[in-house]
Amino acid sequence: MTDTATPIAAIDRRPLAAELTDRLRVLIIEGTLPPEAKLSEQALCARFAVSRTPLREALRSLAAEGLVVMRPGRGAAVAPLTLAELDELFPVIGVLEGLAGELAARNITDAGIARLRMLQAELVAQHRAGDLPGYLRTNAEIHAAIREAAGNATLSASIAHLDAKLRRARCLANLSPERWAEAVEEHALILDALAARDGARLAAVLRRHLANKGAALTRQFRARGVN
Amino acid sequence: MTDTATPIAAIDRRPLAAELTDRLRVLIIEGTLPPEAKLSEQALCARFAVSRTPLREALRSLAAEGLVVMRPGRGAAVAPLTLAELDELFPVIGVLEGLAGELAARNITDAGIARLRMLQAELVAQHRAGDLPGYLRTNAEIHAAIREAAGNATLSASIAHLDAKLRRARCLANLSPERWAEAVEEHALILDALAARDGARLAAVLRRHLANKGAALTRQFRARGVN
DNA sequence: CATGTTCTAACTGTATACAAAATACAGGAT
DNA sequence: ATCCTGTATTTTGTATACAGTTAGAACATG
Numbered sequence A, B: 001m002t003d004t005a006t007p008i009a010a011i012d013r014r015p016l017a018a019e020l021t022d023r024l025r026v027l028i029i030e031g032t033l034p035p036e037a038k039l040s041e042q043a044l045c046a047r048f049a050v051s052r053t054p055l056r057e058a059l060r061s062l063a064a065e066g067l068v069v070m071r072p073g074r075g076a077a078v079a080p081l082t083l084a085e086l087d088e089l090f091p092v093i094g095v096l097e098g099l100a101g102e103l104a105a106r107n108i109t110d111a112g113i114a115r116l117r118m119l120q121a122e123l124v125a126q127h128r129a130g131d132l133p134g135y136l137r138t139n140a141e142i143h144a145a146i147r148e149a150a151g152n153a154t155l156s157a158s159i160a161h162l163d164a165k166l167r168r169a170r171c172l173a174n175l176s177p178e179r180w181a182e183a184v185e186e187h188a189l190i191l192d193a194l195a196a197r198d199g200a201r202l203a204a205v206l207r208r209h210l211a212n213k214g215a216a217l218t219r220q221f222r223a224r225g226v227n
Numbered sequence C: 001c002a003t004g005t006t007c008t009a010a011c012t013g014t015a016t017a018c019a020a021a022a023t024a025c026a027g028g029a030t
Numbered sequence D: 001a002t003c004c005t006g007t008a009t010t011t012t013g014t015a016t017a018c019a020g021t022t023a024g025a026a027c028a029t030g
Helices: A016-029 A041-048 A052-065 A083-107 A110-129 A132-150 A153-172 A177-195 A199-223 B016-029 B041-048 B052-065 B083-107 B110-129 B132-150 B153-172 B177-195 B199-223
Strands: A068-071 A075-078 B068-071 B075-078
Touching: A016 A041, A016 A052, A016 A153, A041 A052, A052 A068, A052 B052, A083 A132, A083 A153, A083 A177, A083 A199, A083 B083, A083 B153, A110 A132, A110 A177, A132 A153, A132 A177, A153 A199, A153 B083, A153 B153, A177 A199, B016 B041, B016 B052, B016 B153, B041 B052, B052 B068, B083 B132, B083 B153, B083 B177, B083 B199, B110 B132, B110 B177, B132 B153, B132 B177, B153 B199, B177 B199
Parallel strands: none
Antiparallel strands: A068 A075, B068 B075
16 A cells, blocks of 8 residues: 555645735844835735735744734834833843743753753854854743743743844844853853752742843844934 | 824724734634634635635635644645643643732732732632633633733733633533632632742642642543533 | 916825635544 | 536735825924
8 A cells, every 4th residue: 555644745835924924024133224215005916926914924933923013104114222111021021931940940851951951052152253143042042941841832822922022133233242141151050940940049040140131122222322 | 292192092903814813813713713624725715705715814824823734735724622732721721820929919909919819710700600701701810910920921921821721621521510619719829928028838738729620620521521 | 487287107005805814623544 | 416616706915006104304483
């Protein structure tokens, strides 16, 4: 009998709106579409070669995520990036990541800890080598691993939601050498607390980690006279 | 000079999609559209007497909120309500409300505390009178007042987002007399901590308050053999 | 010169039309 | 009787068309 059960390639039949949402999100986060940029439907339709219907649905999704603002009758625009909003953002992500750490400390396996040790070694090496893109990737992987170990999809979704805004800010700023070194040290503390399975300590460390990250970012924006 | 500044009737120029989003949200939260109900575009269009375009945009907004799921090619449906998701929900709202309490303890004015004392008295009276709708309203007002005193719009939005799911669960369940009495007592502790401006204690109390609320709700769903 | 007005062009909000896919159902084969 | 298969119907995904509003420029006016 021929094998008809095993799927070969799983044909990708995503709606255009979903694809547009993802692409626009990247453009906004990476700053190609800067804050306050007007999102003319006509221009975007031409750019992506689609009609207005799926494009509008994509814009509405991004509006629900807070990356786009829609003013009735005046069209959509990339959400502004204000210092006030950044200041608000980091405490919130802080407690959420803190909760993720707390849960992860309870649930993580020895294999999970081993993997994080490996990632931490990578992080240190990349810092020493001055490999910023690699560092950012590993950094994201570490936090993702903690969230995954927490085993709470609702929590992960909430963080991802806010993290989009954070990443946008980070893409528009740049990491100072001092803050970079400090962050690496903080990651060592994170790993320590996790290895000790000390949830309370891990939560506190993560919360402070996020607070410091936020302070560094807002300081930079403020110095640059932004907003 | 004629008075052009004072608005007469504030002409309602909201887009249909926004209105539809709000109405559908209520129908979902209140259980009129129960979990897993298929959301046929045609049927909803007839019901609201609008075309498919604004309706689809509304569905997409609700999908981003997590109240609706969209399966490509198969249409939209009210998001299922699972015990697993409820279990995940309450710890997250707990830390967020906890943070709100922490910030509120720092920022709240004496007038704000006085207002909360009044609301607390109302709450107790409504409990004693067995006025459940009134109680739920006052309860919501209290938590809203705390969030407002926290002065963090991002935090408020995050909580509101998750609270929609919580309210849906609560609408589908019902409050037991024991849990009701317990909740009233917990609210007294909340007010105490806030009046003392003890942020750490308030955060802990709020977190436990949410955890207890969650335990009571999930216990009920479990007993009912749901999900 | 500043202010207000009118007209035009462009754009958004909504409805409808068309194409492709999914579901439902009937008929036939095993 | 059960399962498969082909067809019809319904429904979704996308494009286009139309109406109303907004923004901007040219123009008139105090």
